[in-house]
Amino acid sequence: MSQIDDRYLSDMLKQLLETPSPTGYTDEITRLCCRELERLNIGYEITRRGAIRALIRGGERQPGRAIIGHIDTLGAQVKGLKSNGRLEVRMIGHWSARFAEGARVKIFTIHNDAYRGTILPLKASGHTFGDEIDTQEVSWENLEIRVDVRAEDEKDLKAIGFDIGDMVAVEPQPEFFDNGFIVSRHLDDKGGVAAMFAAMKSIRESDVALPVDAYFLLSITEEIGQGASGILTKDVASLVAIDNGTVAPGQNSSEYGVTIAMGDQVGPFDYHLTQKLIRVCEENDIEFQRDLFRYYRSDSASAIESGEDVRTALVTFGIDSSHGYERTHIHSLHSVARLIRAYVCSEIEIPRDKDDLGDLSGFTEQPMNPHEDEKWEGQDDAPERPGDKS
Known part of the structure; x- marks a missing residue:
């Protein structure tokens, strides 16, 4: 199979x-992604608002697999003219005002004009406010956008x-280093x-033959x-979200x-889908680790909450300083791409998933029996262990 092209990535x-x-404010990035899908000769559909459903056909329609990532980012909106x-300014998404301070931005007006500016704290100059620039509260209420136009x-x-309601995009300021590190805003989830x-x-x-249809959402x-x-x-039985995994104290990412x-x-x-992904990593020699996130949710949650009966899992690339000035490494992105490819090419292990409902025939099992050594612990009639001496 063709290798992952890191330059293309x-x-x-x-x-x-x-x-x-x-x-x-995602119309343009929807167009960008659709043009690239056309170049790759991959069929797609878009929803009314611009979400994309691309499809690579497999040998069977069901149980279909889906991979999902998001092309929207954090941002802001104009709350008022001062x-x-x-x-x-007010935030779009959940991110700290601490990381908004000093950000360069583009403001898109209803007249299709875009202006640049900077998000600044209300007290931005030490020459004027002295120590108050360090003691003022970090909050969105204490921020404003200085637009690079003459406006008194x-x-x-208004003129x-x-x-x-004008939309505000935060400029990413990306840097790609020769050692593989990538620093930028909005690596989540681009x-x-x-x-x-x-x-x-x-x-x-x-031109590999997939066992079942693979949707890229x-x-x-x-x-x-x-x-x-x-x-x-309704053909999709399993949904794997691709998003960032926070590299921080207390996390294993x-x-x-x-x-x-x-x-x-x-x-x-989902237990079975998660274990499947772990096996795919092991079988294909893809470096991986496991983690549990505390203050985090992804597209998998909104799928379940909207009523979809699908198995869900989450695969992440490591990000330091999520929702701020983020950093990752090409090795992590490359590894995620390898896992996606290997997963959608792997054989179906739960054929029953093609049916919405059914009886116990073919239903999954989870390990329940304790290890034999554990069953002996504390039991008066436990058999003698090999090598035991009375």
């Missing part, structure tokens, strides 16, 4: 990062074309999407918790290899 990631896509000629008051802003495209390219170029509202709603088909999430704040992921 990096180039695709650059294109994704260069295309602003805060939740609610008397000092600046813009009041609210009237000037230029600014208004409440790194995962780039890995998905690299996997699709590898599958297409190898790109959602547009993950950052506000709605991503996978309304995009799955890494910027190298793949992290298999065992659970998040919503609860545990």
Whole structure:
């Protein structure tokens, strides 16, 4: 099978990062992804709002598999026009005002004009406010956008074309290093999407026969918790979300290899699908680790909450400083792409999943019997263990 093309993966990631896509302003990145799918000769459909459902046909329609990543990012909106000629701002998605301070942004007005600016704290100059620049509260209420236009008051802003609700995209400022590290805002989840495209390219170029249909889904509202709603088909039995895994104290994620999430704040992921992914890593010599996330949810949660009866799992690439100035390594993105490719090419292990409902025939099993040594512990009539001396 064709290998993962790391140059393509990096180039695709650059294109994704260069295309602003805060939740609610994703039309252009939808067009970018659809054009690339056409170039790869992969069929797709888009929903009314712009979520993408790409499909690589397999030998059977069911039980279909789906891989999902999201192309929307964190961002902001204009909350109000201020008397000092600046813009009041509120966040899109959940991210700290600490990481918003100093961010360069683009503001998109209803007149299709885009202006650049900077998110600043209300007290931004030490020459004016002294120590107060360090003691003011870190909050979105203490931020404003200084737009790079001549605007002295609210009237000037209105005349230029600014208004409440204007969308604000945070510029990613990406850096790609020769040692493989990548630093940028919005690697969540454009790194995962780039890995998905690299996997699709590898599958297409190898012309491998998939056992069942493989859907590659790109959602547009993950950052506000709605991503996978309304995009799955009834043929899909298993959904693997691709997203970031936080590298931080108390976590087991890494910027190298793949992290298999065992659970998040919503609860545990599907036992059988998760174990399947672990076996695929082991069988294909893909470096991996397991982790459990505390303050985290992904597109898999919105799929279940919207009523989909699918097995769910989460595969992550390691990110340091998630929802801030993020960093990952090409090794992790490459590993995720390898796992995606190997997974969709692997044989179906639960044929019963093709049916929505049924009896116990072919139903899955989970280990229940304790180890024999454990059964002997504390039992007066326990048999003598090999080698025991009375």
